[in-house]
Amino acid sequence: SFVLTQPPSVSVAPGKTATIACGGNNIGTKSVHWFQQKPGQAPVVVIYFDSDRPSGIPERFSGSKSGDTATLSISRVEAGDEADYYCQVWDQTNDHPFGGGTRLTVL
Amino acid sequence: QVQLVQSGAEVKKPGASVRVSCKVSGFSLSDLAIHWVRQPPGKGLEWMGSFDLEDDETIYSQKFQGRVTLTADTFTDTAYMELSSLRSDDTAVYYCLTETLLYWGQGTLVTVPS
Numbered sequence: 554s555f556v557l558t559q560p561p562s563v564s565v566a567p568g569k570t571a572t573i574a575c576g577g578n579n580i581g582t583k584s585v586h587w588f589q590q591k592p593g594q595a596p597v598v599v600i601y602f603d604s605d606r607p608s609g610i611p612e613r614f615s616g617s618k619s620g621d622t623a624t625l626s627i628s629r630v631e632a633g634d635e636a637d638y639y640c641q642v643w644d645q646t647n648d649h650p651f652g653g654g655t656r657l658t659v660l
Numbered sequence: 661q662v663q664l665v666q667s668g669a670e671v672k673k674p675g676a677s678v679r680v681s682c683k684v685s686g687f688s689l690s691d692l693a694i695h696w697v698r699q700p701p702g703k704g705l706e707w708m709g710s711f712d713l714e715d716d717e718t719i720y721s722q723k724f725q726g727r728v729t730l731t732a733d734t735f736t737d738t739a740y741m742e743l744s745s746l747r748s749d750d751t752a753v754y755y756c757l758t759e760t761l762l763y764w765g766q767g768t769l770v771t772v773p774s
Contacts, residue, residue: 554722586761588705595755595764596697596705607762639705648721649695654704 557652575640662686664765682756748774
């Protein structure tokens with residue numbers, strides 16, 4: 554099955570830009586979604602279909618893809634952005650795996 | 661507004677089955693597919709499968725194929741996830757969500773003591 558690789562943790566200072574990578578073979582050919590999960594809460598989609606942002610998600614969140622890597626970028630990071638972030642792909646083989654998750658720490 | 665309300669926590673013995681329900685409102689199960697995702701304590705998210713009434717299509721993750729069954733009752737607009745042959749590593753919070761990814765249930769904790 555398709556495997557997605559994320560760094561376990563990313564740290565960033567407030568006001569800076571955080572980037573979280575999601576690697577997978579030919580990920581450029583698949584739809585990528587990004588979820589934010591805070592402790593004790595259900596996940597929330599922050600980017601879907603590669604780069605679309607749902608209503609209510611700040612413009613500071615953006616998604617991109619290049620080659621075998623998808624990237625979630627969070628500009629002007631705030632303390633409230635501290636959370637776990639997961640990527641997911643919708644694969645043509647009809648499997649929709651998640652990455653292992655990245656803990657974003659705001660210093 | 662759109663809501664997904666799941667059934668309460670369950671404690672099951674190893675080898676048993678569990679059925680989690682997900683009652684939807686604000687839309688019909690005929691309009692949107694329902695996905696199921698689980699999260700073991702302290703671990704990441706795992707996609708289990710999806711049920712699409714409109715396209716009459718059910719897709720299961722290879723990991724759960726043969727153990728999970730997704731169904732729905734259109735009269736009550738309730739989706740169901742049944743997992744059989746439970747093991748201790750099936751202990752997790754189970755979520756239903758819409759195919760739009762925007763709406764999630766509150767989660768159901770299923771505990772299988774070892």
